[in-house]
Amino acid sequence: MALPTTRSILDWFRRHGTFVVGIGTTGTMVGIGLAAAAESTPAAALVAAREMYGLTALGFLFAAVLIGPLAAVVVRVPPKFRGWLIARRRAVVISAFALVSCHVLCYLLPVLARSWRDVFKPGVLWCIGLGLGLLAASDLAALAWTSRDGSVRALGARRWKRLHRTVYLAVPVALSHALIVGSDFGFSHPPDVTVEPDAGSLIGFSVVCASWLILFWLRRRGARVGS
Secondary structure: OOOOOHHHHHHHHHHOHHHHHHHHHHHHHHHHHHHHHOOOOHHHHHHHHHHHHHHHHHHHHHHHHHHHHHHHHEOOOOHHHHHHHHHOHHHHHHHHHHHHHHHHHHHHHHHHHHOHHHHOOOOHHHHHHHHHHHHHHHHHHHHHHOOOHHHHHHHOHHHHHHHHOOHHHHHHHHHHHHHHHOOOOOOOOOOOOOOOOOHHHHHHHHHHHHHHHHHHHHHHOOOOEOO
């Protein structure tokens, strides 16, 4: 029996890219759940899971908006791989929404188990941060729901593209949410978190955000890197 060649493996990944992204996302979600379960108490486990799901969702969201500018600007990306990346954007957005859903559940379940009024107790800034998070999550829900070929036909290509371009607005909204109420960023520290914010997360996502803005600007100017 002949061993598969590198080319045949790459062809398989191109054909089953959405499946690969889905398996990777599922593994990530399970891995986060298992890592959080190692915490000393159920409350601490939910906090840890919430933090990790939120940060990972933000990472997936940045990946979704980086694909287009990266493929357009870096000409050394092979055409077939460029097409594969662009075709996987829908799957990445769906993955981001799945992780956001886990992030929201890890916050709401313990709060609602006590009293829904606890949502508003930390103050005005906290409520603003939650409102921004709800806005970003709602947009991702709409994008995930319409990330099907049937939705493109139902909405029409122009309306569908207009809707899915809102992902570029979801990024600054989600990042603002993280900056205001995130455990690793937080100007308004979550009431159930006692550790100091992680400057490494803030620096890391700041670099990613700056890279995205630079690539976006280069694409708008028609610049090409590596030609």
